[in-house]
Amino acid sequence: MLYDKTKSDWNTGDTRTRANIVGNIVGEIGIAVAGSKGAGSLGKAGTVAEVVSLDAKAIRFSQSSVTGVGEIQASMAKSGWKGAAVDVVKMADGKLTTLDNTRVLAASRTGTPVQANVLSHDSAIPANMAERFPNKKGGLPSTYGQAVENRIQNQSSGFRKQYPQGGNITGSNQ
Numbered sequence: 001m002l003y004d005k006t007k008s009d010w011n012t013g014d015t016r017t018r019a020n021i022v023g024n025i026v027g028e029i030g031i032a033v034a035g036s037k038g039a040g041s042l043g044k045a046g047t048v049a050e051v052v053s054l055d056a057k058a059i060r061f062s063q064s065s066v067t068g069v070g071e072i073q074a075s076m077a078k079s080g081w082k083g084a085a086v087d088v089v090k091m092a093d094g095k096l097t098t099l100d101n102t103r104v105l106a107a108s109r110t111g112t113p114v115q116a117n118v119l120s121h122d123s124a125i126p127a128n129m130a131e132r133f134p135n136k137k138g139g140l141p142s143t144y145g146q147a148v149e150n151r152i153q154n155q156s157s158g159f160r161k162q163y164p165q166g167g168n169i170t171g172s173n174q
Contacts, residue, residue, distance in 0.1 A: 121145025
């Protein structure tokens with residue numbers, strides 16, 4: 001039954017559908033899967049995160065403040081976006097929140113389009129990445145949405161109360 005549906009989807013689907021099927025087959029072993037616009041990263045089994053270009057102002061922050069934005073901002077002003085795409089999470093409210101606040105702030109200040117992997121809030125997060133986002137009791141997230149929520153819960157009470165799924169502002173001393 002499942003085989004017939006997969007075969008049907010494969011035969012009628014576009015490149016992205018086929019890439020998602022391959023993602024389901026390989027599971028979460030960290031293999032890059034070729035999408036319709038090149039290689040994408042495997043966000044969770046069956047989900048290929050293609051790099052997209054986004055306006056920084058459409059992305060919310062998951063931290064009340066950041067450090068080290070000055071050097072990145074200067075680089076972006078001179079050369080545009082450099083480096084890997086940031087992970088941006090489409091939260092349950094349908095809006096986007098970043099886990100990489102410093103580069104998004106620098107892009108916002110310079111008008112540089114953000115290169116992003118957009119992941120669903122319920123997409124599984126790899127264990128090595130989950131370690132960066134423990135909750136206050138040390139528990140690790142199992143999804144990208146939980147990672148965003150954990151990061152927000154570790155911010156100041158004012159930020160986390162006003163912006164439970166991400167804020168449109170963040171602070172910086174630069």
